[in-house]
Amino acid sequence: MPELPEVEILCRNLRRWLKGREVRLEDLDFGCGDRQMVVTEVRRRAKVALIQGNETWVVHLRMTGKVVPSRPEGRTRARFHAGADSYDFEDTRRLGTLSVVDRFDDSRLGPEPWPVERDGSWWQQQLARGGRGAIKPTLMRQELVAGLGNIAANEILFEAGISPYRLTSTLTRWTELADAAHRYLTETVRREQADEIHYINQGGPNPFQVYQRTHCARCGAPVRKGRQQSRSSFDCSACQS
């Protein structure tokens, strides 16, 4: 699934493909109508890609969205034309969104956890505002820290050795959390950098340490699968506390 690292890669691709060019947006399935503008900048905010010019095209990939150089196959919901080149917003499950705004309103999004290197006290300060609950649902609250989804939360907590069920108020391993978050996000961007992002669940090996694994990548013990706020949580009780 696309999360912060995948959206970061998308933005880098869009910058390379569209920035400084006259771009025509051909709307096939979003209802925003065909548009045209000179793209002056492409920015990422949390899990949203912002294509900016006279107006802003807001791209959210949700579950199955991706933007790739045009090709015959794939369920294309919109197409970006730049001269002789074109790029397709493909989205098999059609949960992605593309909207047009004058100015993107990010007032309900918290600060970015990356690429700025945040330290343990920064994470503690941001997440302490989340109240009394468990750390994992709190990590995913976009108004506290913007851009972490279910997979990232599972993986970061595993790398930090923190149980997803630990109450935020009793957490002491803040430096480990900060390091794990930065390492996970940086490493995932580096590993997945490509013109097309390949998501899990469509063949290929599981690239994650605990997410959708049956056994712990570190110690081999069985991975526990649970649910928090109706989202799947994976953890190794031997490696995480």
Place this chain on the structure above:
DNA sequence: CTATTTGTTATCGT
């Protein structure tokens, strides 16, 4: 048919 999967948002319950 059901069970999944996502982020967002609405609603329920304590």
Place this chain on the structure above:
DNA sequence: TACGATAACAAATA
């Protein structure tokens, strides 16, 4: 009343 947990929603697939 406020906050945390739960469920609904969008759509498609196995």
